[in-house]
Amino acid sequence: MSHTTEWKTHLYxxxxxxxxxxxxxxxxxxTRLTGHGTARCNPTDSDxxxxxxELAAARALENLAMQLKRTAYTDMAAAGTAPRHAPLSAYDLG
Structure with missing residues (x-):
């Protein structure tokens, strides 16, 4: 079965x-999801x-990925096909 779709993203x-x-x-x-990330410059570091x-964007993408994974697990459960492993690891919750 072939499937092609386009997902749109905006990064601010x-x-x-x-x-x-x-x-x-x-x-x-x-589905619409919004990820957030923040990076702060240490006052002793060069600006x-x-x-x-890069760091704030990476953190926002990680946040978005966690939300997308939760959405997928919820959809799997609704379809009667629960994931084989624990849906979220300790890393995902941090």
Missing amino acids: LFEEDHATKVRIELDTGT VPEIGD
Whole structure:
């Protein structure tokens, strides 16, 4: 069975008070999720905005991935096919 679809994402970066904040929005056509991530520059470190952007974006993507995984597990349970392993690891909850 072949299946092709397009999911749309928007990633927004905000700089305020020596912190980079990221919001990433995912629209699958049936589900909308929003991930968030933050990175703060240590006052003793050099200010390199690209590093803050990368770190905050990575954290937002991790947050979004956790939400997407939870959505998939919920959908699996509703379809009567529970996952074979524990749905969330301790890492996922952190």
